[in-house]
Structure formats: structure tokens, C-alpha cells
Amino acid sequence: MAKYKYILTVIITLCTITTFAQPAQYTPMTAAGYQMKRLKVDSTLHLPSFCGVPTILGSTAKEGALAIDTCGGFLYMWTRTAGWDTVNTSGGGGGNQDLQSVLNIGNTSINKDISLYGKTIANEVYISGMDNNFMPFMALGDSIGGGVYQYTYPQATIEFINKYMSQKLKGQDSTRSIIYLPVQTIDATDTLAKLSDVRAVSGGGGDFWKTSGTTILSGADTISSTTGILVFQGGEEDMAKFSVSANDIILSPISGSLTFPNLSSTINDTSFYKPLVRGTDASIRQATSWYGGGGSTIDTTNQFVKRLDRTPGKDSIIYFVGGNRFAIKDSVGTNPAPVGYYGAFQDTTTQTALVINTAYGVKLGVTDLTNGVTIANNSKIKIANAGIYNIQFSLQLEKTGGSGNMIADIWLRKNGVNLQGTTGKVVLTGSANASPVVAAWNYVIAVSSNDSLELMWATSNDNVVIKATPATSPHPSIPSSILTVTQQSGIMAGTGISPLDTANMLSNYARINLVNTKLNISDTATMLSSYSTRINGKLNISDTSALQRKSISAYSIMANKTSASANVTAQSFRDTSGVYDGTITWTGTTAPSGATNHTYRLTQVGKCVTINISLLYATNGTAISKLIATLPSNAPTPVQPTGLTSALQNIYVANGQYITSTNTTANTILRTTLRNNTSNNGFEFLIEGVSNTVAQVNIICQYWTN
Amino acid sequence: MHIRQKYNTTDKNIEIAYTVVITTDWNLPLNQHPSIVEHPELFEISEDIIPEDAQYLNYI
Numbered sequence: 161m162a163k164y165k166y167i168l169t170v171i172i173t174l175c176t177i178t179t180f181a182q183p184a185q186y187t188p189m190t191a192a193g194y195q196m197k198r199l200k201v202d203s204t205l206h207l208p209s210f211c212g213v214p215t216i217l218g219s220t221a222k223e224g225a226l227a228i229d230t231c232g233g234f235l236y237m238w239t240r241t242a243g244w245d246t247v248n249t250s251g252g253g254g255g256n257q258d259l260q261s262v263l264n265i266g267n268t269s270i271n272k273d274i275s276l277y278g279k280t281i282a283n284e285v286y287i288s289g290m291d292n293n294f295m296p297f298m299a300l301g302d303s304i305g306g307g308v309y310q311y312t313y314p315q316a317t318i319e320f321i322n323k324y325m326s327q328k329l330k331g332q333d334s335t336r337s338i339i340y341l342p343v344q345t346i347d348a349t350d351t352l353a354k355l356s357d358v359r360a361v362s363g364g365g366g367d368f369w370k371t372s373g374t375t376i377l378s379g380a381d382t383i384s385s386t387t388g389i390l391v392f393q394g395g396e397e398d399m400a401k402f403s404v405s406a407n408d409i410i411l412s413p414i415s416g417s418l419t420f421p422n423l424s425s426t427i428n429d430t431s432f433y434k435p436l437v438r439g440t441d442a443s444i445r446q447a448t449s450w451y452g453g454g455g456s457t458i459d460t461t462n463q464f465v466k467r468l469d470r471t472p473g474k475d476s477i478i479y480f481v482g483g484n485r486f487a488i489k490d491s492v493g494t495n496p497a498p499v500g501y502y503g504a505f506q507d508t509t510t511q512t513a514l515v516i517n518t519a520y521g522v523k524l525g526v527t528d529l530t531n532g533v534t535i536a537n538n539s540k541i542k543i544a545n546a547g548i549y550n551i552q553f554s555l556q557l558e559k560t561g562g563s564g565n566m567i568a569d570i571w572l573r574k575n576g577v578n579l580q581g582t583t584g585k586v587v588l589t590g591s592a593n594a595s596p597v598v599a600a601w602n603y604v605i606a607v608s609s610n611d612s613l614e615l616m617w618a619t620s621n622d623n624v625v626i627k628a629t630p631a632t633s634p635h636p637s638i639p640s641s642i643l644t645v646t647q648q649s650g651i652m653a654g655t656g657i658s659p660l661d662t663a664n665m666l667s668n669y670a671r672i673n674l675v676n677t678k679l680n681i682s683d684t685a686t687m688l689s690s691y692s693t694r695i696n697g698k699l700n701i702s703d704t705s706a707l708q709r710k711s712i713s714a715y716s717i718m719a720n721k722t723s724a725s726a727n728v729t730a731q732s733f734r735d736t737s738g739v740y741d742g743t744i745t746w747t748g749t750t751a752p753s754g755a756t757n758h759t760y761r762l763t764q765v766g767k768c769v770t771i772n773i774s775l776l777y778a779t780n781g782t783a784i785s786k787l788i789a790t791l792p793s794n795a796p797t798p799v800q801p802t803g804l805t806s807a808l809q810n811i812y813v814a815n816g817q818y819i820t821s822t823n824t825t826a827n828t829i830l831r832t833t834l835r836n837n838t839s840n841n842g843f844e845f846l847i848e849g850v851s852n853t854v855a856q857v858n859i860i861c862q863y864w865t866n
Numbered sequence: 867m868h869i870r871q872k873y874n875t876t877d878k879n880i881e882i883a884y885t886v887v888i889t890t891d892w893n894l895p896l897n898q899h900p901s902i903v904e905h906p907e908l909f910e911i912s913e914d915i916i917p918e919d920a921q922y923l924n925y926i
Contacts, residue, residue: 745923750905
């Protein structure tokens with residue numbers, strides 16, 4: 161290498177001399193070659209020139225040689241081992257300075273162990289900072305904002321630096337399987353690396369998740385685990401770049417869905433559950449409280465049902481809220497158990513009366529069934545809930561000795577007070593062995609909640625006992641007393657049977673019985689099905705279909721218009737009135753005038769119509785000789801008698817009356833008639849007479865219609 | 867245009883008889899009709915619309 165440097169120096173020197181010398185003339189030396197010990201050239205040394213790679217001439221096979229490629233601008237040297245090769249002015253061909261020494265130039269940090277290996281594959285440059293196992297670090301300066309080359313040793317750190325601040329990827333471990341992203345606040349104006357720029361190592365790894373704390377991906381796009389829930393922030397394009405290689409979470413920017421395909425079907429979590437809600441910072445997190453529709457907080461401790469069960473074979477749904485167990489019994493299914501309050505009690509001891517004619521409570525020491533009904537003080541029946549209850553009892557009464565009739569009285573006491581009308585008297589006769597008798601009856605009684613009932617007994621002879629007997633084959637034991645309590649309304653709930661409405665039932669029964677009596681119905685077994693028949697029979701109605709009992713046609717009346725007995729048929733019937741709306745034409749000097757009150761009233765029975773028209777005025781008309789008033793529009797159309805169908809023919813007689821405004825009846829003869837009108841397409845009343853003063857007209861007419 | 871009997875009240879809340887003089891066969895001007903000529907104090911010529919419930923008068 162030193163030789164080449166020497167030659168290069170000489171050449172450069174000669175070239176410099178040549179450059180600045182004056183043009184010269186050279187004397188040719190024509191021999192094939194010359195050899196000399198030393199050659200000193202004062203002015204210019206010319207070298208053989210070629211266009212391209214030089215060629216060997218003469219005996220230079222064993223000697224070195226120089227030549228110039230004037231076309232390519234290269235200086236070539238000849239060695240026996242390498243042949244012609246360029247003398248590279250970029251340094252590739254000279255010196256013995258290694259890369260470390262070059263890197264050390266201007267760098268106060270000297271570390272001779274730095275090695276740099278690089279290769280280019282598919283436009284990606286892979287740089288390894290390791291040439292052995294002792295220097296696992298690498299530092300890079302970015303190209304933005306004039307960043308500088310830095311590193312931190314001995315931490316395994318990748319540091320990005322811009323003109324304002326640095327971003328470090330710290331804590332890279334020896335296996336380089338985890339990259340921890342920087343967490344410090346960044347300058348929004350800087351260009352930063354994003355999560356989408358992070359690439360997993362080919363073949364595995366790339367797990368950048370932290371198990372605690374917060375990992376900032378870039379900018380506002382963050383994943384936080386501070387509350388145990390991942391918080392995703394950022395634009396859609398940022399989320400679209402997010403994925404987990406394990407395929408545990410899939411974010412779809414198209415459908416907007418978040419799916420967990422590898423989520424186990426079973427979640428073992430002993431804590432209570434809370435729904436995920438959107439936080440005020442747009443994150444998804446656990447709800448910390450439950451809010452009702454009105455905004456008020458309710459039961460923040462046990463606000464969620466944490467488990468639902470259904471016991472096979474049972475007709476109920478069981479759920480848990482906190483540590484409490486609840487059950488819902490549905491109404492779907494068969495054999496619903498009756499609900500209501502009840503109690504069943506007995507006593508297995510023989511009960512005696514220490515003093516005759518003294519009240520003792522019947523003992524009920526054994527509880528067989530209980531639901532809202534309990535025994536207190538061995539004999540008092542405590543009923544917790546108000547209602548109607550049936551009290552049924554039986555007492556095994558016996559004589560233990562003595563002769564003659566002995567009496568036991570049994571009655572009911574409520575809240576310590578004897579209930580009137582509840583006593584029953586039982587007489588025991590015969591010898592002791594022949595005396596056993598069971599006294600049994602029931603009471604139906606209304607009680608209030610927490611009322612106390614007590615079955616009392618007294619006897620006229622202390623030989624009377626309520627006897628309990630052990631089991632003797634073939635019968636089981638005989639309790640001294642048995643008493644059952646059943647709630648009357650509740651016991652039937654759920655069974656589809658409604659309690660009897662005794663009050664209305666009695667009333668209804670009385671009515672039915674009255675009807676039966678009136679109809680002389682004694683056959684109650686068939687009376688329900690034969691009511692209609694019997695009623696029709698009593699009324700002598702054979703054709704019940706024609707009997708309209710509730711609704712008949714308008715303007716009709718049911719009647720028999722024939723001369724013989726027959727079913728009624730619909731006949732016309734009308735009784736109406738209103739404002740007269742016909743046309744009035746007077747003949748005279750002046751018509752009655754002023755305020756008017758024109759009315760009509762008509763009644764139609766069958767085909768006969770009676771109509772009255774009253775025309776009242778405030779002021780007299782004068783010299784009235786004729787009035788024509790058409791039939792009101794609401795009046796039935798008159799039937800024209802045979803031969804009276806022409807215009808102006810009088811068809812029915814009418815009566816008319818003129819009255820003055822001073823209520824004076826005109827003392828004149830008026831001819832009044834109902835006639836066909838001039839056009840013979842309607843009907844009108846005509847009142848005609850001598851000249852009169854008129855303020856009121858009354859017309860009455862009876863005619864027939866079809 | 868028709869001849870009507872003059873109103874004798876102005877109370878509009880009361881149903882007032884509106885009487886029209888029949889002039890069907892009268893071919894001369896209405897102002898020559900006997901009702902106007904003989905009793906102009908009782909009749910007048912009107913261009914109002916004849917109400918539906920008007921009554922009519924054959925003036926004699």
C-alpha cells in the first residue's frame with residue numbers, strides 16, 4: 161500500500177508540474193525500450209494513455225506499470241497478481257485506516273468495538289449493533305430536524321431525536337423480543353413514529369404489550385391499562401392499522417365491530433360484573449355505578465344480577481344479587497302449587513280438665529304443617545295474615561271413669577275473648593270403654609293479621625279427657641286433638657278456581673228461584689237449558705224469531721194490523737215536529753209580516769198522518785183572501801185517492817183558522833183542503849175565504865200515506 | 867230585481883218574514899206595478915237576493 165501511495169504522489173506532482181508548464185517540444189527516442197537506474201523529470205512526466213483499460217506492452221509482465229485511461233479518466237496500475245486495476249481516488253484503494261478510526265474522527269466517544277453490518281433487502285435496511293455478546297446497544301439519530309447521533313450505554317436503548325426532544329425506546333432486553341414504547345409527553349409539531357410503523361419481527365415476537373402502566377402508541381392513539389380495560393383512541397385510519405398477531409382482538413374499521421375470536425366461552429370471575437360504558441374521555445371502561453332512568457343512583461352495591469339458574473324439574477328461575485338468592489316462579493306449566501296460608505297441628509298427649517266447668521285451651525303441641533299459621537303457648541293459634549280462614553278440628557273425647565252422662569263444651573276464643581255462637585256441646589254416655597266420641601266441626605272466621613285464636617273446652621266431670629292413644633295394630637296412633645287452619649281465598653289462588661261470591665250468589669239465586677216460581681219450574685235439572693222454551697211457552701210464543709225485544713226499525717211500531725190473531729209486524733209510526741219549511745203564498749194587500757214562528761207537528765200511526773201547521777207573525781197581513789202553504793218536506797207523501805190525481809184537485813179535507821195579531825179569531829168561513837199543486841208534483845194546503853186581517857194561521861189535516 | 871214588502875223591524879235576531887210580490891205575469895216596469903203605485907209606503911223594489919224561506923204575495 162505504501163508503494164502505491166508513493167507512486168500516486170509522484171504522479172500528482174508530475175501532473176501539477178505539467179499543468180503549470182509551458183508547452184514543450186520533445187525529442188523522439190526510437191529504440192524499443194530504454195532502461196535506467198533513476199529517472200528524474202523536472203517538468204512533465206507523461207504516462208502511456210489508453211481509451212479504456214490499458215494493454216500490456218513489452219516486458220512489463222514482471223514489473224509494475226502505470227497507464228491512464230483518458231477516456232474514462234482513470235489511472236491504472238499493473239501488478240502481476242491483479243493485472244490492470246484502477247487507482248481509486250475515493251480512497252478505496254489506499255490507506256490502512258479502518259472504519260472505526262474513520263468513525264472516531266470528530267467523535268469523542270471512542271469505542272473500538274463498534275461494528276456496523278448492513279444489507280439491503282426489499283428496500284429495507286437491517287442494522288445490527290452487535291458484533292459480539294457484550295455490546296447489545298445501538299443508537300440512531302433521525303433525519304428530521306437535524307437530529308444527532310447519540311446512544312446510551314449500557315442501557316439497551318433506541319433513541320429517536322428531533323430538534324426539540326428525544327423519544328427513547330428503552331429496556332430492550334437481551335433477547336430482543338420486547339420493545340417498550342416511550343411514554344413521555346411529545347411535541348405535537350414533531351413527526352413521530354406511530355404504532356402502525358412498528359413491525360413485528362418476522363417469525364414471531366413483536367409483542368409490545370405491557371402488563372401494567374400505559375403504553376402510548378403515538379399522538380392521541382393510546383392503549384391504557386390503568387383501569388384494567390384497554391382504551392383505544394384515535395382516528396379510524398389509526399385503528400385500522402392496529403392488530404394483534406395472536407388474533408385475539410379484531411377491530412374492523414368497516415363494520416365498526418370489536419371482536420374477540422379467541423375469547424374463552426367460560427369466564428371464571430368471582431367478582432361482580434359491571435357493564436362497559438363510554439367514559440367522558442371516549443374510552444371504554446367499567447361502569448362504577450348504575451343509574452336509573454331518572455338519573456338517581458340506585459343500589460351501587462348489589463345492582464346487578466350476577467347469576468341465573470334454573471333447577472331442573474323445578475318450576476322456578478333462581479337468580480343472585482350479591483350474596484342474596486331470589487327465585488321467580490313462573491306460571492307456565494302444570495300443577496301449580498296452591499298458595500295461601502295454612503297450618504296443621506295435633507297433640508299427642510292426653511288432655512285433662514283439672515277443674516270441672518272451667519275453660520281450658522285445647523293443646524296443639526305438634527306442628528305438622530305451617531305457613532303463616534303458628535302455635536304459641538301450646539294452644540294459641542297465631543295467624544300472621546288477615547283473611548278468611550277455615551278452622552277445622554277434631555277432639556278424641558273419652559271418659560276415664562264414673563257413670564252417667566258427662567258433657568264437654570267446645571268453643572272458639574279470639575284474642576282472649578270468647579266468640580259468641582261457637583260453642584258445641586258433646587255428651588259422653590255409657591261406661592268408660594264405651595264412651596269414646598270424636599267431636600269435630602269447623603269454623604269459617606275472618607281474622608286480622610296477628611290475631612290469636614284458641615280452641616277452648618270445658619267439662620262437667622273431670623273424668624272426661626281428650627285422650628291420646630299410642631298406635632295399636634292395625635291403626636296408627638290417635639292424637640288427642642287435631643286442628644287445621646286454611647286460608648279460604650288464598651288456598652285457591654293459582655288453581656284456576658275463584659272464591660265464591662256468596663253475597664251476590666245468594667242474591668242471584670234468589671232471583672233465579674223467583675223466576676222458577678213464577679214460571680212454575682220445578683225441574684231445576686233441566687231448567688237452564690229449557691228457560692227459553694219455558695218462557696216462550698208461558699207467553700204462548702211459538703215464533704220467537706219475530707219477537708223483537710230490544711231494537712226495531714226506525715219510525716216503526718210492532719203491531720198486528722189484521723183482523724185475526726197473528727204475530728206482530730213492523731208498522732209505521734212517527735211522532736215528530738219542527739220548523740215549518742214549506743213555501744207560503746198569500747193573496748191580499750199585504751202579507752203578515754214581522755217576526756215569525758212557523759212550526760209543524762205530525763203523528764203517523766200506520767198509514768194515517770195527522771199534521772198541524774202553525775204560522776205566527778208579529779204583524780197582520782191585510783185583506784187576505786187566500787193562503788197556499790206547501791206540505792212540509794218531512795211530512796209523509798199523501799196517497800192520492802182514486803180519481804183525484806190531477807193538478808189542483810182537493811185530495812183531503814183540512815181545517816184552517818185565521819187569527820189576528822190581537823188574538824182574535826176570524827169570524828169567517830174558510831175553505832181549507834190538502835190538494836195537488838199546480839204542477840201536480842207536490843201537495844199544498846189551501847185556505848180560502850173572504851178578506852181578512854191575519855197574523856196567525858192554524859191548519860190541521862188528516863191524510864193517508866202509503 | 868223584485869218587489870218586496872217593506873220590513874217593519876230591524877231586529878236581526880228575530881226571524882223576519884220576507885215577502886216577495888208575485889210579478890210573474892207583470893210585463894211592465896216594476897215601478898208601475900200596482901203594489902208600488904198604490905202603496906209605496908208598504909212595498910219597495912229590491913235587488914237583494916230572495917231568501918229561501920221567503921213567502922209570496924199575490925197583490926190585489
